[in-house]
Amino acid sequence: MHDLILHHYPSSPFSEKIRLILGAKKLPWKSVHMPAILPKPDLVALTGGYRRAPVLQVGADIYCDSALICDVLEHIRPEPTLYPPHLKGVCRIFAQWADTSLFWAAMGYNLQPRGVAHVFGKASPEAARAFGEDRKAMSANMVRLRPGDATSAYRSYLRRIANMADEHDFLFGIEPCVADFAAYHGIWYTRTQVPVLADILNTTPSVGEWANRMEAIGHGAMTALTPEDAIALAAAAEPQPPGSNLLIDSAFQDDHGFALGSRVTITAEAFGNEPTEGELIAATRTHYTLSRQDARSGAVHVHFPRIGYVLRAAAPA
Template sequence: MSQIVLHHYDNSPFGQIVRLCLAHKDIAWKSVEAPVITPKPDLSVLTGGYERIPVMQIGADIYCDTDIITAALEAHTPEPSLYPAPLGSAGKMIALWAANSWFMNSAGAALGANPDIVPEEFWEDRGRRFGMKRETFLPAVPHMQAQFHGAAQLLQDALADGRPYIAGDAPGHADFALLVNIRFVQFAGIMPNTFGDAVANWHDRLGAIGEGDREAWTADAAIDHARDNAPVGGHSVADSKGFEAGQMVSVKTESPDPAAVTGTLVGLDERTIILSREHERCGEVHVHFPRLGQILTPA
């Protein structure tokens, strides 16, 4: 039976988002601790070179980026939904904003207040992969702090009408992506009650969700699990996208990160890119990416 495996590390904000999603859906999962800093050779066996965290694995299907991971979890276990009414899929739009524009400001508020909290190796790694260079990042901290607090006020305003969660009565992906920003700045001593009672109470409600049924696995166990399973088939390449099924292609994130994953194109539409690739340790795997935020080119 295919297991759900999360490759992550505990302090990763995006790993926290996925752990909340797993707990919300009451999904038992296997935990593989990945290094914080590259290289991550065991992870690259499965992904083909993608080393951002988190990566989720279901058997021999590998999901890279929180956007595609949440979509896969929603398909795997539809209820309770990550996109409850009345917001529905609009909740994903809020989540994408929280995990991109607002997250960089929360990083500024958290790390800028105490830049020595992380080692120089961290700055070198994030500079190479995300363009987050210490010498340009730290001077921008006052602006990012102001932007963070401005967005936190929007969150307080949204919750001030008494709703327990962003969508109303049920939590979802939007709440989880917003929450990790409020959690992240606690590294700088900025606590939830700084922003008002509505945010503080919302933070506590979400904290009670926990992380679900978590079991520690090794990277070798996850790789063996991929080898012992076959990737799910039935994908197609949509017409008029400029690519053909079976074509060798490369996928790279829209960032300075030079890492690119090369494989055979087996799936492509407005939401998803799927590559087939092989490695002697894991056999054939399908590597899934969201269409948003990825650069797809012929290999």
């Protein structure tokens, strides 16, 4: 199998989720840093438009969205499992809640004016302004919580997580599962990126103890790779045919009336609405795969989860 290449940036919460899973599964990986804001020409050469972090590259196969990346890593190394058999449904549902409701409450709290001032305390006003404009454009289709509302929701969610952390070392038992990694990353941002706001955690000490256990997992064996080298590796590789890649479900499921081979676009439902266009070569119960060509990366297959993404017919050429 090709190396696991993670395209990410250090302060990305969803990237921290995957970095910890790589550490928990003791999978060696290559680290490619992307910019936090557009333009991202090296990433887009692989994805065709998708710009969120993280993205996992395995040869010429490109996996978008941390939820899908979790499935890929589980297939590569099933133990320790992210999805305990007796908790498979509930831990996935919890993780989806944590990646959405909990995350946006946490970030609405984290990026209130005092948090932003801390994050950009050593940056130029232009850099802070550019970041704000970039995130405003990414969330154009979203209703974002105001800081006061986000703070209220975050406090409530922390108390609920504390109820779970009071009972076990991890949220559903003695070992971490996908629910822990999904719940942790927004809290990680509070603790590590905006420590001036971390006093919100003081009323739920069991959450802090659980977060310490999560942090101790670490990121595993990582080596740095340049974006140019990652693109060259994609260009030198052949994408895997549907059904033989790291997404093992392959039965076609048509919910849109698009035949395989159709020209389509895939876009995130809400945050980050840059479309990726290509030929639809897989549409299963869990994911979509697009085949596309790029002048730099050559032929690649770009994979998305069904949940959280919108499939449309591409505009006529």
